[in-house]
Amino acid sequence: MAAETAKPTRKLRADSIRNRELLLETATQVFSAGGPQASLETVARQAGVGIGTLYRHFPTREALFEAVYRHEVDHLGDLAEQLAGGGNPVEALRTWLHANVRLVATKKGMIEALQLVAHGSSDLKAYSFERLSGAIGLLLDRAIAANEIRPDVPPDDILRTLVGIFYSQGTSEWQSSALRLVDIFVDGLRKR
Structure with missing residues (x-):
């Protein structure tokens, strides 16, 4: 009975999927260069699609940022x-x-917009935390199994450390400093 009342889902056309991916890639580039104030018209134009196509995929600026x-x-x-x-x-x-x-470092123009979106959506926060913690856990578990990394540091702590390094941006040498801090941190995780 439930199967009879369920609406059939429309399969996206190949060109629609391509347009969505193209819009995401283009938006990433445009927002990286122009920050959160970069226009959606610029995104559509650089992607080679009409503004209506952009709005069909992403009805609001926030939807595109997310x-x-x-x-x-x-x-x-x-x-x-x-x-x-x-x-x-x-x-x-x-x-x-x-x-x-x-x-x-390469997405500095996007950081403000992404932070606004991430802070505004508890679903997005949960999704990104779960996905990134899982990614760290996958790599961490492998290093622990190889007896290379201490087993007492959970993925959440590594993610928090990484975020702390990101929030310490300040000088023009931020990226090299952040990479050095990551190396020090990873060396501290090594099993002695």
């Missing part, structure tokens, strides 16, 4: 899965943490 934020979080989650596939487990963790720093 989608970009989720896209970036998913990118980091996917990277952790790739890194967990082989190589030195401590270096995989370090590489993933460095990727986070580089992402933040």
Whole structure:
């Protein structure tokens, strides 16, 4: 009976999926360069689609910011899965943490917008915390199993440390300082 009353879901067309991905990639570039005030018209124009197409996928500026934020979080989650596939487990963790720093450094124009979106949505906060903690856990578990990293530091603590490093932005040398702090932290996690 429930199957009879359920609405059939429409499968997205291939061009619609392509347009959505193109809009996300373009929005990431536009917001990185122009901050939260970058216009949606600029995003649509640079993606080569009409503004109506943008609004069909993302009805509000906040919806687009949230989608970009989720896209970036998913990118980091996917990277952790790739890194967990082989190589030195401590270096995989370090590489993933460095990727986070580089992402933040190259997306400075987006940070304000992403923080506004993340702070406003408890679902988005929960999603990003779960996805990023899971990514760290995957890399951490591998390093612990290899007897390379201390087992007493949970993924949540590593995520909090990383966020603390991000909030310490201040000088023009922020990225090199953040990468150095990550290296010190990772070295401190090593089992002696």
